[in-house]
Amino acid sequence: MAANSSLRDRFERGLNAPICLTWELTYACNLACAHCLSSSGRRDPRELTTSEALALVDEIAAMQIFYINIGGGEPMIRSDFFDIVEHAVHRHVGVKFSTNGTRLTPDAARRLAATDYLDVQISIDGVDRATNDALRGEGSYDAARRAMDNLAAANFGPFKISVVVTRDNVTQLDEYEKLAQSYGAELRLTRLRPSGRGVDVWDDLHLTREQNRDLYRWLLDRPSVLTGDSFFHLSALGDPLEGLNLCGAGRVVCLIDPVGNVYACPFVIHDQFLAGNVRDAGFGAVWRDSALFTSLREPGNPGACSACGSYDACRGGCMAAKFFTGLELDDPDPECVHGHGEVALAAKGLTIRPRSSEDHSGRTSVRLQRR
Amino acid sequence: MSLFDATRAWQLSDDVSLRDEPFGALAYHHVNRRLVFLKSRELVTIVRRLEDYDSARDAIVDHVPEAHVERYETALATLVPSEIIRGR
Ligand code: SF4
Ligand code: SF4
Numbered sequence: 001m002a003a004n005s006s007l008r009d010r011f012e013r014g015l016n017a018p019i020c021l022t023w024e025l026t027y028a029c030n031l032a033c034a035h036c037l038s039s040s041g042r043r044d045p046r047e048l049t050t051s052e053a054l055a056l057v058d059e060i061a062a063m064q065i066f067y068i069n070i071g072g073g074e075p076m077i078r079s080d081f082f083d084i085v086e087h088a089v090h091r092h093v094g095v096k097f098s099t100n101g102t103r104l105t106p107d108a109a110r111r112l113a114a115t116d117y118l119d120v121q122i123s124i125d126g127v128d129r130a131t132n133d134a135l136r137g138e139g140s141y142d143a144a145r146r147a148m149d150n151l152a153a154a155n156f157g158p159f160k161i162s163v164v165v166t167r168d169n170v171t172q173l174d175e176y177e178k179l180a181q182s183y184g185a186e187l188r189l190t191r192l193r194p195s196g197r198g199v200d201v202w203d204d205l206h207l208t209r210e211q212n213r214d215l216y217r218w219l220l221d222r223p224s225v226l227t228g229d230s231f232f233h234l235s236a237l238g239d240p241l242e243g244l245n246l247c248g249a250g251r252v253v254c255l256i257d258p259v260g261n262v263y264a265c266p267f268v269i270h271d272q273f274l275a276g277n278v279r280d281a282g283f284g285a286v287w288r289d290s291a292l293f294t295s296l297r298e299p300g301n302p303g304a305c306s307a308c309g310s311y312d313a314c315r316g317g318c319m320a321a322k323f324f325t326g327l328e329l330d331d332p333d334p335e336c337v338h339g340h341g342e343v344a345l346a347a348k349g350l351t352i353r354p355r356s357s358e359d360h361s362g363r364t365s366v367r368l369q370r371r
Numbered sequence: 372m373s374l375f376d377a378t379r380a381w382q383l384s385d386d387v388s389l390r391d392e393p394f395g396a397l398a399y400h401h402v403n404r405r406l407v408f409l410k411s412r413e414l415v416t417i418v419r420r421l422e423d424y425d426s427a428r429d430a431i432v433d434h435v436p437e438a439h440v441e442r443y444e445t446a447l448a449t450l451v452p453s454e455i456i457r458g459r
Contacts, residue, residue, distance in 0.1 A: 094399075
């Protein structure tokens with residue numbers, strides 16, 4: 001999906017509908033991962049009802065959004081999960097959904113395997129029990145592996161193994177590749193961002209500069225490893241990675257949260273990036289007309305990056321990573337490959353970092369213990 | 372992977388949806404999950420109307436100036452590996 005630069009400029013001005021729409025069905029989750037991007041845990045009583053959810057699917061289909069990324073919370077906790085998914089598929093909207101696997105029983109696996117246009121991503125943030133459970137909680141590794149076994153037994157086909165890359169598991173990439181091969185699965189790596197509860201672990205777990213360089217080379221050698229365009233800030237190191245290589249927030253990317261709020265991207269659940277609510281005039285109106293999205297589609301200001309020869313490759317990196325580390329949006333990415341982000345962070349000193357506006361964490365979330 | 376022959380008849384694959392966009396269109400293949408960008412309006416029109424012509428070249432000639440025919444043949448050829456268009 002490499003895009004030439006004129007097309008990228010076009011994307012920055014926005015599209016008729018998103019390419020990458022994430023819809024989080026619920027804030028409820030039976031796990032309590034230390035780095036949860038949506039600070040999930042408890043259900044929100046304002047969550048969309050089944051009929052509202054089905055109507056939203058109809059609007060998504062009418063806007064010709066080809067597929068949606070369903071997440072949460074744990075989406076399979078919703079009792080109408082299959083109704084929503086099957087309605088989407090019936091309306092020719094493909095579904096890619098992310099799950100912690102705890103509810104992916106043999107029966108559920110067979111039902112998923114019988115559904116067309118459906119991709120499943122199982123989250124597992126360590127290739128061994130100890131590494132994963134330190135972040136995702138006790139029992140979560142076994143649950144994820146059981147879900148993978150169930151999908152394999154149901155002949156689901158190539159599901160995806162989804163990994164948030166951290167300082168602790170980045171050394172396991174080769175083993176991850178083998179794990180994926182053993183299931184005939186695809187490997188998907190995404191970036192740890194300081195969003196939601198992620199802000200609590202980001203300082204300890206985000207990749208070091210050296211690890212980022214190693215990861216870049218590893219990914220360049222493996223164009224078939226999926227990244228959801230997560231690591232485009234690393235394209236400043238040389239040849240561009242696969243993908244659009246731009247921050248798509250409000251331009252090609254957005255989030256609909258469980259209560260119908262529309263944010264610029266799944267990683268910026270904060271009032272500053274709230275564009276509207278689907279309950280008002282529908283999703284399309286927010287996408288097309290909201291003041292926030294209109295301003296995000298205006299040409300960006302390179303700010304502190306303007307002197308950088310890599311700006312065309314990296315475009316200053318990830319807005320969410322900057323915002324939740326307390327940087328300005330025209331500062332360099334905190335993980336800038338040239339080290340400018342570290343300088344900017346140091347200059348900020350001990351400013352209080354913003355936190356997500358919605359927090360549905362339960363009373364106990366995993367407290368990260370690093371060995 | 373079939374090769375592109377502009378003298379043959381082609382059509383948009385049944386599994387593909389097109390969405391118009393300011394730059395042209397997005398094409399999505401629901402089975403192989405490939406997302407492809409059609410980077411001009413003319414290309415979108417040609418792709419949509421391929422099925423009305425006995426050859427891809429006839430479809431192109433009807434929609435773009437002669438000097439651009441070769442460029443559009445190349446553009447169509449890039450849609451073959453992702454199965455956005457198929458021979459008929
Ligand atoms: S200075 Fe800015 S544009 Fe240059 S590599 Fe760092 S973040 Fe990217
Ligand atoms: S804010 Fe970050 S995660 Fe969100 S679209 Fe931009 S680059 Fe991607």
